[in-house]
Each structure stands twice: as C-alpha cells, then as structure tokens.
Amino acid sequence: xxxxxxxxxxxxxxxxxxxxxxxxxxxxxxxxxxxxxxxxxxxxxxxxxxxxxxxxxxxxxxxxxxxxxxxxxxxxxxxxxxxxxxxxxxxxxxxxxxxxxxxxxxxxxxxx
Amino acid sequence: xxxxxxxxxxxxxxxxxxxxxxxxxxxxxxxxxxxxxxxxxxxxxxxxxxxxxxxxxxxxxxxxxxxxxxxxxxxxxxxxxxxxxxxxxxxxxxxxxxxxxxxxxxxxxxx
Numbered sequence: 001x002x003x004x005x006x007x008x009x010x011x012x013x014x015x016x017x018x019x020x021x022x023x024x025x026x027x028x029x030x031x032x033x034x035x036x037x038x039x040x041x042x043x044x045x046x047x048x049x050x051x052x053x054x055x056x057x058x059x060x061x062x063x064x065x066x067x068x069x070x071x072x073x074x075x076x077x078x079x080x081x082x083x084x085x086x087x088x089x090x091x092x093x094x095x096x097x098x099x100x101x102x103x104x105x106x107x108x109x110x111x112x
Numbered sequence: 113x114x115x116x117x118x119x120x121x122x123x124x125x126x127x128x129x130x131x132x133x134x135x136x137x138x139x140x141x142x143x144x145x146x147x148x149x150x151x152x153x154x155x156x157x158x159x160x161x162x163x164x165x166x167x168x169x170x171x172x173x174x175x176x177x178x179x180x181x182x183x184x185x186x187x188x189x190x191x192x193x194x195x196x197x198x199x200x201x202x203x204x205x206x207x208x209x210x211x212x213x214x215x216x217x218x219x220x221x222x223x
Contacts, residue, residue, distance in 0.1 A: 002154065033210045042215035043155070043200065058210060090154050100145060101211060103154025 003027060006091050006104035014112055018079040021107045023091030025072055031055070032074040033101060034066055037088040049074055081111045116201055116214035124220040128190055133217040135201030136183045142204065144184050145211065146175055149198040191221045 003026035013019055025032050034046040036059075045058035049068035060066075063081075068074040078085060088108050092101035117136045125131055135144065143162040147155035159168050161177035161184060168175045172195075174187040188195055198218050202211040 002156070004154070035210070043213040045210035045212065048210050056210060092154070100157045100160065101155075103156070105153050 004104035025093030029093035
C-alpha cells in the first residue's frame with residue numbers, strides 16, 4: 001500500500017461530459033503529480049502541485065484542470081470529454097520535488 | 113526533458129530463465145529510477161541509480177547504470193511468475209517536471 005488514495009477506481013461516462021478525479025497524497029507528502037497512462041503513449045506527465053501551488057505543467061490539455069487544496073488533496077477535472085481521453089489516470093505524491101514518487105492505483109476512465 | 117527508449121517492448125519467457133531489459137537515452141541522466149507496475153496497480157519504485165558504473169542488487173534483480181550515464185539495464189536471474197509486470201525506467205530530470213517515463217517493457221513469466 002503506497003498510502004496514496006485515488007477515487008473513484010472506475011468511471012464510465014459519455015462524450016462531452018465532465019468528471020472529477022480525486023487524490024489524497026501520502027501523509028507528509030507536499031507534492032502531488034497527475035499522470036495519464038494509455039497503451040500507445042505510456043505514462044504521460046500532466047501537472048504537478050507543491051503545497052497548493054502549481055509547480056509544473058506537462059502535456060495537459062486545456063480541457064483539463066487541476067488544483068491542490070489546503071489539506072493537500074488534489075482533484076483533476078476533465079471536461080468536454082472525448083473518446084481519446086479514455087485512459088488510466090494516476091496520482092502520485094512525494095515529499096519534495098526530486099524524491100521518488102508514490103503512486104495510487106489509478107482511476108480507469110472510459111468515455112463512450 | 114529527454115526521451116527514454118526501453119527495449120524490448122514485450123518479453124515472454126519461461127520460469128527459471130534469465131533476462132535483461134534496457135533503458136537508453138541520447139542524453140546524460142543525472143540519475144535514473146526503475147519502477148515495476150503490476151496489473152491494476154500504480155508503478156512501484158524498485159531502485160534509484162545515481163553514479164556512472166553503479167550496480168545495485170535487489171534479490172534476483174541487478175540494476176546497472178552505464179559508465180556514461182546514458183543507459184541502464186535490469187537483469188533478472190531465475191525469473192519467477194511473480195516478476196510479471198511492466199518495468200519502467202524514469203528520469204527525474206530537473207525535478208520540477210515530474211518524472212519522464214519510458215514506455216516500459218511488458219514482461220510475462222510463464223510457469
């Protein structure tokens with residue numbers, strides 16, 4: 001058990017809809033990262049937060065947004081969903097920027 | 113941010129055999145991490161290698177970091193079905209961009 005909790009585990013929704021994925025980091029970790037994993041692209045970095053502030057952006061679409069709250073949990077919002085957004089979405093946390101990441105077990109998003 | 117090439121992409125072998133998987137880049141790594149991901153779970157860190165020429169052992173797994181710090185390998189001795197999973201190498205880069213992952217090697221160990 002990594003200590004990182006992601007909910008929900010599975011999500012099925014229709015094109016055009018909006019969903020929110022939630023992540024609770026490991027106790028004591030200030031940094032939260034979001035990744036998207038698909039078979040063809042592998043694990044792609046989306047965005048990182050550190051202690052409530054956005055720290056780095058990767059390949060995150062404009063339709064996607066995230067935030068980290070004062071209690072350090074984070075949410076990833078995906079809107080105007082397309083079929084191609086179907087993927088596994090992972091949250092990871094770490095104590096500081098360069099320390100190893102601890103991943104949650106992901107949210108599997110299926111857009112129909 | 114550098115691209116990480118992992119090979120082979122897929123590998124299926126019998127229990128008891130040895131295997132090696134590779135992670136390469138055209139640029140120098142400051143350090144390199146190896147993760148294993150099992151179906152339905154997130155990646156789990158196996159090891160971090162930092163120094164060129166470094167060798168780290170984790171039971172039957174041996175990790176090597178190339179002298180030039182542009183490549184790394186993972187060797188598994190006497191593979192077991194429990195070794196089945198996706199093996200990922202990752203570059204911490206400058207630290208502010210998250211980890212850059214290779215696409216991984218899908219390893220299946222057949223009983």
